[in-house]
Amino acid sequence: MIQIVTANRLADGLVVFRCSGGWTEDVTDAAQAGDAESAARLLGTAAVDVDACVIVDPYLIDLDEADAAPKLRREFIRASGPTVQVGFNRTRHGGDE
């Protein structure tokens, strides 16, 4: 089971993932833990940044081993953004019939 740590960045609220240099918005750059022990260690390093007011609410999520994408739909959408077009509300199919 591969796990990574996710959180929200305090200042702007954006979804971030723990990586080697700190935090990244790109889930593919996230540091991966292959077992429970390293996952706990990864989460532990995140706690330091909670105290330092860098991030809030860190937690572990499971990755799909096949494509290294978040397993749960909620986490997949959280990592990749809304599945609908953002900020452009126009008719897609013009006219009648």
Added chain:
Amino acid sequence: MYRYDEFDHALVAGRVDQFRGQVARRLAGELTEDEFRPLRLMNGLYLQLHAYMLRVAVPYGVLSSAQLRKLAHIARRYDKGYGHFTTRQNIQFNWPRLEETPDILDELAEVEMHAIQTSGNCIRNVTADQYAGVAAEEIEDPRVYAEIVRQWSTLHPEFSFLPRKFKIAFNGAAHDRAALRLHDIGLRLRRQGGQCGFEVMVGGGQGRTPMIAEIIRAFLPRRDLLAYLEAIMRVYNRFGRRDNKYKARIKILVHDLGAKAFAAKVEAEFETLRGGALDLPGAEVERIRRHFRPPPYDEIDDPVAWYDLKRREDKDFGDWARTNVGAHKRPGYAIANISLKPIGGVPGDATADQMDAVADLADRYSFGEIRITHEQNLVLPHVRKTDLFEFWQRLGAQDLATPNLGLVTDIIACPGLDYCGLATARSIPVAQAISTRFAALSRQHDIGELRLKISGCINACGHHHVGHIGILGLDKRGEEYYQITLGGRADADAALGKIIGPSFSATGVVDAVETIVETYLSIRRGGEEPFIATVVRTGLTPFKEALYGAH
């Protein structure tokens, strides 16, 4: 519309200063997230699935053009260029930064707006009929009383930590456009013996335990409004459950005690308050009413031949006018509804450019006034019939002239799992797929009025319980499924929909809706019986058989 006095300005400005300090202390590490969370929520700032979300209050859905322009500016400057109008007549911004939120609140305060009471266990932003003050069938303008209740409830110290959130709605017309019976308190203005007062209903709500409000007072004289509301709130504050969040709304208390016993407790408390400091003198009502004086209308003969001619001459305009124009109380004027439900679009979303365009149109055609509806559309309340054609052409240029008000593509949908941290399934893509499936306008007109409402979880922000067709998104072992209810309605004959059977997959639900609609078309009487009337007459059986077979 209501303009802030010195007290209002000082209160809102003080609140922004306070929040600016709280944010600074949070960013500096002087406040933990646990300490800060309730403070940010009291200022409408949530942390959602992707980012912070700021919910801005639009009291009883009334906006000025200057306020709408400010919302457009905020969308552009601090967000991603759009906003989402909600079923609470508010607007939500989906991507604000915490560090910039005090600046946003400062900008809002410049135009007499704020985000107070858009979250937390307090009396939330008061809602009302979007046609208030202009509906041809209006008994009395509810904005006057909604404003009085706004002032009474704003930061009311006794009611800032209720067992749970609390929603109050007003309606002053014969037609209930405010979903009164789905609110914690619904107040219907009525007249009795030449006196103005309210029918009081309590204990409605949706969520995981949907209930229709019970009428506990057939007529409450106007001057007793605040004393009676305070009595209700005190009974709730004292007896409402605090041990279980899911049983903490007033609807549970009213249900458990029984409406009669609940009303008796309210009446007893009311007797101790009546005629005291909360008495609402006529002079105070008149002072507030002056803020809602009608705009300087022109004297116009009605019917307006030019408007009637244009409707006949231009089919597209005629189609739009047929659904999107409401009857105004003033001869020669109309209520123009702006659909925020383009075919295949995101229900309730508007871009900053669209907001600016609507503000400009409001200045040009509607005395600078805009309304937001709980069905996630906009209204320009005072457009001259002679201007409607030109107005419609300008709307079309912004893709805001979708002629579908009240039709199957005028779908209410919550943000769902695309934005919301609580959602169990997506709502918006389902709304888009259904909207696209039923895009053909002639088919929509043939189907007639059909209220379709979608929620992405049991909290029911998309009002699925009261959709003629309601859709609830669920998660079943990692897959999105959609449960359908039929027969719900939010009008004066409010009813909760009944579950039709096993749920459908994301693609299956669109086919299921089409099957339901086709079944309706085949069994309706006289070719014109409305969808909801057909469901009431036949019950669920023909629809069940069409969807699942006869067994």
